[in-house]
Amino acid sequence: MPANKEFELGGINHLALVSSDMRRTIDFYSGVLGMPLIKTLDLPAGMGQHFFFDCGGGDCVAFFWFPDAPDGVPGISAPKTRPEQGELLSAVGSMNHVAFHVPVEKFEEYRTRLQEKGVEVSPILNHDDSEWGVAPTFDEGVFVRSFYFQDPDGILLEFACWTRAFDESDVSHAPKTAADRTAPKEKSNAAPA
Numbered sequence: 390m391p392a393n394k395e396f397e398l399g400g401i402n403h404l405a406l407v408s409s410d411m412r413r414t415i416d417f418y419s420g421v422l423g424m425p426l427i428k429t430l431d432l433p434a435g436m437g438q439h440f441f442f443d444c445g446g447g448d449c450v451a452f453f454w455f456p457d458a459p460d461g462v463p464g465i466s467a468p469k470t471r472p473e474q475g476e477l478l479s480a481v482g483s484m485n486h487v488a489f490h491v492p493v494e495k496f497e498e499y500r501t502r503l504q505e506k507g508v509e510v511s512p513i514l515n516h517d518d519s520e521w522g523v524a525p526t527f528d529e530g531v532f533v534r535s536f537y538f539q540d541p542d543g544i545l546l547e548f549a550c551w552t553r554a555f556d557e558s559d560v561s562h563a564p565k566t567a568a569d570r571t572a573p574k575e576k577s578n579a580a581p582a
Contacts (some may be wrong), residue, residue, distance in 0.1 A: 394395050397446065399448060399567065400447060400448050401448045401449075402449065402451035402558065403441060403448070403450065403451040404449075404450050404451065404484070404487060405439075405451045405452070405453060406450065406452050406453070406484065406487075406544055407452065407453050407454070407455065407458055407461075407542075408452040408453070408454050408542060409454075409458070409460070410453040410454075410541070410542075411438055411440060413541045414440070414452050414454075414540070414541065415440070416541075417540050417541050418442045418450065418452075418540070419442065420504050421508060423473070423505070424440055424442040424443055424444050424450070425442065425443045426440060426441070427441050427442065427443045427449070428440070428441040429441075432453075435456070436455065437453055437454045437455040437456060437458075438453070438454040439451060439452070439453050439454075440452050443491075444489055445489070446490070450487060451493060457561055460541065461543060462479060463479075463543065464476070464479065465479065465480045465483065466480070467483060467484070467485065467486075467526065467544060467545055468485060468486070469481050469544055471511045471537040471538070471539065471545065472511065472514070472537055473511045473512055473514070473537070474511075485545065486537070486544075486545035486546060486547055487544070487545075487546050487547070487549035488546075488548070488549045489500065489533065489546070489547065489548055489549070490549060490550065490551075491548045491549065491550050492548070492550065492557075493534070493550040493552060494550070496513075496548065496550045497513070497533055497550055500513065500536050500548070503538060503548075508538050509538060509539075510536050510537070510538045511536045511537040511538065512536065513529075513534060513535070513536050514534070514535050514537075515527050515531040515534055516531060516533045516534070516535065517530040517531050517532065518530060518532075526554075529553075531552050531553075532552060532553050532555070532559070533549050533550065533551050533552060534549065534550050534552060535547050535548060535549035535550075536548055539566070554570050
């Protein structure tokens with residue numbers, strides 16, 4: 390892996406998401422996924438709460454609870470469904486999904502374990518560099534295996550495991566720009582005529 394020459398980063402400290410029901414969030418992330426709840430905060434002036442769960446490797450997933458948070462809008466705040474159900478789209482600036490790294494040798498066992506806990510999970514996806522990005526079977530072209538599921542608020546989650554090392558050939562696509570977008574442009578963001 391190439392080294393960061395600008396900053397010494399040690400991974401993700403935390404991702405901050407928004408919960409509609411902190412008790413239900415604890416039940417899912419600690420009860421179902423087994424993540425220890427390691428820090429809780431009541432925000433000042435009744436603004437809400439901020440809770441942190443250890444998701445391994447020194448990283449955390451955190452949740453805010455705001456008493457006046459608006460409901461999420463599927464397809465804008467997050468994808469409407471799981472990817473295998475035909476939807477991956479979410480809005481610019483949204484958080485599309487959180488992928489947790491799991492050991493390759495426990496990947497299929499973990500999928501079964503979630504199903505046994507009543508979590509609806511996607512089929513296993515063997516991601517490769519083919520036209521559709523998914524191989525029908527696990528072969529030497531697969532670089533990551535994953536499956537998806539949703540938390541009680543509809544946040545899209547993924548368990549993923551890398552299956553091979555990357556090299557310079559894995560960075561080969563020209564980046565798209567705002568000019569390539571087909572979504573309607575907001576008038577306030579449009580360039581002056």
